[in-house]
Amino acid sequence: MEGDAVRRHVNEEEATQYSPSAMLRGSSGHVVLAASVIDRHYISRQPRGILMRLVLRIGLSLIAMLSPVWCIQQVSVRRPDVRVTDSKFDIGIIGSGIAGGALAAALRDSGLRVLLLDRRDGPLDTSRGDHIQPAVQPLLARWGVLDRLLAAGAERRAGTRWFDANGKHIVTVPVPDESGAARAFLFLNHEEIGRVLLDTALESGAASVTGVSEWSLTSSAGQWTIDWQVGGQANSATCTLLVAADGTASSVRSRLEIDVEKHRYQFPIAVLYGRQLGVSSERTLDVHLTPERMVSLIPRVGGETKVGFPISAEELGFWKREKEEVLHRQLALWCPGVAFDSLRFGAVYPPVAQQSKPYQGKGAVVLLGDARHAMHPARSMGMNTCFRVADQLAIALTALNPGFTQAQVLPVLAEFEAEFDRDLTPRLAENHAAGLQMDTITGNGFPDLANQLRAVAADERLLHGMALKAAGLSG
Numbered sequence: 297m298e299g300d301a302v303r304r305h306v307n308e309e310e311a312t313q314y315s316p317s318a319m320l321r322g323s324s325g326h327v328v329l330a331a332s333v334i335d336r337h338y339i340s341r342q343p344r345g346i347l348m349r350l351v352l353r354i355g356l357s358l359i360a361m362l363s364p365v366w367c368i369q370q371v372s373v374r375r376p377d378v379r380v381t382d383s384k385f386d387i388g389i390i391g392s393g394i395a396g397g398a399l400a401a402a403l404r405d406s407g408l409r410v411l412l413l414d415r416r417d418g419p420l421d422t423s424r425g426d427h428i429q430p431a432v433q434p435l436l437a438r439w440g441v442l443d444r445l446l447a448a449g450a451e452r453r454a455g456t457r458w459f460d461a462n463g464k465h466i467v468t469v470p471v472p473d474e475s476g477a478a479r480a481f482l483f484l485n486h487e488e489i490g491r492v493l494l495d496t497a498l499e500s501g502a503a504s505v506t507g508v509s510e511w512s513l514t515s516s517a518g519q520w521t522i523d524w525q526v527g528g529q530a531n532s533a534t535c536t537l538l539v540a541a542d543g544t545a546s547s548v549r550s551r552l553e554i555d556v557e558k559h560r561y562q563f564p565i566a567v568l569y570g571r572q573l574g575v576s577s578e579r580t581l582d583v584h585l586t587p588e589r590m591v592s593l594i595p596r597v598g599g600e601t602k603v604g605f606p607i608s609a610e611e612l613g614f615w616k617r618e619k620e621e622v623l624h625r626q627l628a629l630w631c632p633g634v635a636f637d638s639l640r641f642g643a644v645y646p647p648v649a650q651q652s653k654p655y656q657g658k659g660a661v662v663l664l665g666d667a668r669h670a671m672h673p674a675r676s677m678g679m680n681t682c683f684r685v686a687d688q689l690a691i692a693l694t695a696l697n698p699g700f701t702q703a704q705v706l707p708v709l710a711e712f713e714a715e716f717d718r719d720l721t722p723r724l725a726e727n728h729a730a731g732l733q734m735d736t737i738t739g740n741g742f743p744d745l746a747n748q749l750r751a752v753a754a755d756e757r758l759l760h761g762m763a764l765k766a767a768g769l770s771g
């Protein structure tokens with residue numbers, strides 16, 4: 297690799313972030329595999345709080361260090377990092393979250409040279425999209441990602457159950473039996489999905505730089521030059537196509553003055569985590585149309601449940617600081633028949649629906665993911681849409697050869713944008729309608745929606761139509 301512009305080296309600090317538990321690392325920088333598996337599959341899922349997990353981890357570390365029995369197999373947790381100096385890439389992606397990682401993974405067999413830059417220096421936010429629709433699983437299989445998600449612990453989910461304000465079951469929307477689609481939703485924590493995508497991309501030769509503190513863009517002679525700082529060091533690379541995958545508040549979008557249409561919903565979404573009692577082994581996503589608001593109970597790996605519902609700004613203190621039993625009581629009041637063994641506050645998000653215009657300026661630029669189409673989480677579509685759009689873009693770009701020129705990529709982008717308008721604009725409008733429906737804390741049991749769902753329950757054709765939509769199999 298002497299003289300090669302891209303030099304790979306082992307970055308110990310990054311290895312620490314990605315190791316299952318820093319506590320388990322030996323002085324040699326290795327972990328014991330068995331201990332790591334126990335940590336990931338048992339200790340991390342302990343419901344009894346941080347202190348108990350810490351005690352278990354220290355105990356396990358001591359056993360791992362002292363007992364040769366544990367030394368079944370040693371694995372390195374070091375991850376290759378990539379340092380990039382004055383190099384040339386076909387595609388530069390700002391943002392290596394779900395959208396950036398998905399595009400880089402989807403391009404793995406294209407031969408195109410891909411650079412990912414991110415300011416983040418740790419895992420993705422766990423509270424976000426974690427359920428993968430049946431319709432997008434075949435494309436993840438095509439990228440070589442689906443098996444890796446399953447190996448990382450992804451679990452299967454059946455359909456969606458809807459309940460009325462009295463906790464009475466209205467309808468279960470099943471997963472449809474359609475050829476070319478999976479028979480279940482898959483779920484895995486968001487940060488793990490992101491890690492799997494990025495690992496797939498890195499193994500196929502993409503370069504990734506994280507912890508970028510500053511970056512700037514200049515366009516000249518059909519090329520973008522990206523200058524950035526990481527760890528106090530200045531770096532630079534060029535690319536022909538610039539991809540903005542840097543999320544809802546995209547900095548690329550604002551720097552390049554790309555127009556965006558935005559709707560801010562009134563109520564933020566609160567996310568709690570807990571262990572729900574009486575959950576069947578065939579997990580479902582449950583939505584309760586409570587007297588006040590819509591409450592979603594979303595399966596998480598290892599038997600946990602993520603609870604999501606709109607709150608007012610004034611209620612935030614209650615959900616963040618009240619005693620656990622008070623939170624239990626409030627949820628039980630809203631959702632009769634639902635009980636938790638443990639419950640904790642997770643995060644709060646201000647949802648937004650926004651759609652960016654395509655870039656019209658100098659140079660080749662495309663926006664991807666939330667930077668292009670942020671949406672309310674009401675229908676669990678944001679991440680799934682990232683996958684679809686990344687796949688469409690990757691298929692279009694794969695027609696180009698490495699070293700493609702700006703003149704060659706611009707018509708490909710124009711076709712991609714036309715396809716986006718045709719396929720996605722109606723889906724975004726529909727998701728926005730669902731977002732508006734959920735954007736209340738005085739829903740009075742959502743009588744219109746409850747009646748629509750009763751009609752769906754009584755009509756097989758309507759039920760099948762709703763099942764196709766939920767699975768992402770119809771527009």
Ligand SMILES: Cc1cc2nc3c(=O)[nH]c(=O)nc-3n(C[C@H](O)[C@H](O)[C@H](O)COP(=O)(O)OP(=O)(O)OC[C@H]3O[C@@H](n4cnc5c(N)ncnc54)[C@H](O)[C@@H]3O)c2cc1C
Nearest residue numbers: 391393394395415424425542543665666676677678679680
């Ligand atoms: C509460 C909640 C629940 C959700 N549930 C679901 C669900 O069940 N199903 C579903 O499909 N979707 C869901 N979503 C939506 C989904 O999580 C998002 O649509 C998806 O994660 C967007 O990915 P992204 O890569 O476009 O953006 P992001 O995940 O925001 O990633 C952007 C990346 O760019 C980096 N970045 C940002 N700014 C800069 C900068 N200036 N310079 C360099 N790097 C930068 C960030 O560090 C990040 O890594 C949910 C969202 C929320 C908030």
